[in-house]
Amino acid sequence: MLQQTRAQTVIPYYHRFLKRFPDAKTLAEAREADVLACWSGLGYYSRARNLQRAACQIVAGGSFPADYDGIRALPGVGPYTAAAVASIAFESPHAVLDGNVMRVIARLRGDGADIGSAKTRARFQQIADDLLDRKHPGRFNQAIMELGATICLPRGPQCAECPVARFCEAQRTGRQHELPVKRGKPIVQRLRMRLAVVERDGAVLLRQRPAGASLMAGFWEFPALEDLPEWREEENLGSFRHTITNHHYTITVLTGRISRAPAGLQWRSRDVLEAIPLTTISRKALRLLASTSSQVKKQEMMS
Numbered sequence: 001m002l003q004q005t006r007a008q009t010v011i012p013y014y015h016r017f018l019k020r021f022p023d024a025k026t027l028a029e030a031r032e033a034d035v036l037a038c039w040s041g042l043g044y045y046s047r048a049r050n051l052q053r054a055a056c057q058i059v060a061g062g063s064f065p066a067d068y069d070g071i072r073a074l075p076g077v078g079p080y081t082a083a084a085v086a087s088i089a090f091e092s093p094h095a096v097l098d099g100n101v102m103r104v105i106a107r108l109r110g111d112g113a114d115i116g117s118a119k120t121r122a123r124f125q126q127i128a129d130d131l132l133d134r135k136h137p138g139r140f141n142q143a144i145m146e147l148g149a150t151i152c153l154p155r156g157p158q159c160a161e162c163p164v165a166r167f168c169e170a171q172r173t174g175r176q177h178e179l180p181v182k183r184g185k186p187i188v189q190r191l192r193m194r195l196a197v198v199e200r201d202g203a204v205l206l207r208q209r210p211a212g213a214s215l216m217a218g219f220w221e222f223p224a225l226e227d228l229p230e231w232r233e234e235e236n237l238g239s240f241r242h243t244i245t246n247h248h249y250t251i252t253v254l255t256g257r258i259s260r261a262p263a264g265l266q267w268r269s270r271d272v273l274e275a276i277p278l279t280t281i282s283r284k285a286l287r288l289l290a291s292t293s294s295q296v297k298k299q300e301m302m303s
Contacts, residue, residue, distance in 0.1 A: 050076025100148025
């Protein structure tokens with residue numbers, strides 16, 4: 001869950017997920033739709049699928065792997081996650097390399113190479129391996145990650161409080177605000193979408209992304225206006241913003257009616273929406289719908 005996502009965002013999902021799937025066996029035997037529904041809103045849904053695949057592999061193997069190579073072989077586990085788990089849980093001498101650690105290394109060495117480059121990352125991994133305290137790899141890895149997260153900050157590094165400031169080349173030369181260097185940021189794309197909310201007898205009209213879709217396969221979502229050729233608009237509920245990496249969306253939610261549901265769309269009861277994998281954009285649209293309905297009820301009561 002912490003891959004590509006801040007800890008503060010993850011915490012409530014983590015507790016809810018563990019309550020629903022307390023062990024590898026429970027997760028391995030669960031329906032994929034239930035796993036995705038519990039993950040819904042956290043994004044990067046391939047992580048949820050990989051986590052379930054890893055649970056199946058762990059159950060088949062009889063236990064969680066206790067070495068770096070075994071952990072690395074689990075679906076969805078990369079070098080950073082494998083090094084973190086292997087060192088912290090099993091004291092295996094493998095150095096972690098994440099964004100915080102790369103920032104610390106770039107400043108310690110006064111290195112202005114592009115940290116987005118695979119060549120730089122490989123070189124920084126070697127430096128991290130050389131720095132690693134092999135007697136206490138778990139504590140060392142947690143310490144260097146914490147240093148980057150709390151002291152060696154991207155903006156406003158707390159050099160006066162840094163325990164390794166006397167070894168830091170960037171601090172010595174006054175370049176701590178220039179490093180690390182990351183070039184070639186992706187161009188931000190600003191897009192607009194219009195979602196259609198059609199209700200009938202306590203159900204809403206949704207479409208399901210195909211199983212082979214590259215993004216959020218199997219997830220349900222409100223159709224776009226373009227999906228409803230016989231659309232008759234009733235009300236504009238408002239708009240909200242949603243960001244996926246470098247894509248910035250402005251989503252407008254509209255209610256309306258249609259004479260018949262086009263092929264590929266289905267009526268789903270409002271009662272089951274919390275239990276099915278629903279895209280984050282659609283959940284935000286639901287909240288906007290609920291908020292508007294609540295305001296209308298209040299106005300009716302006041303009148």
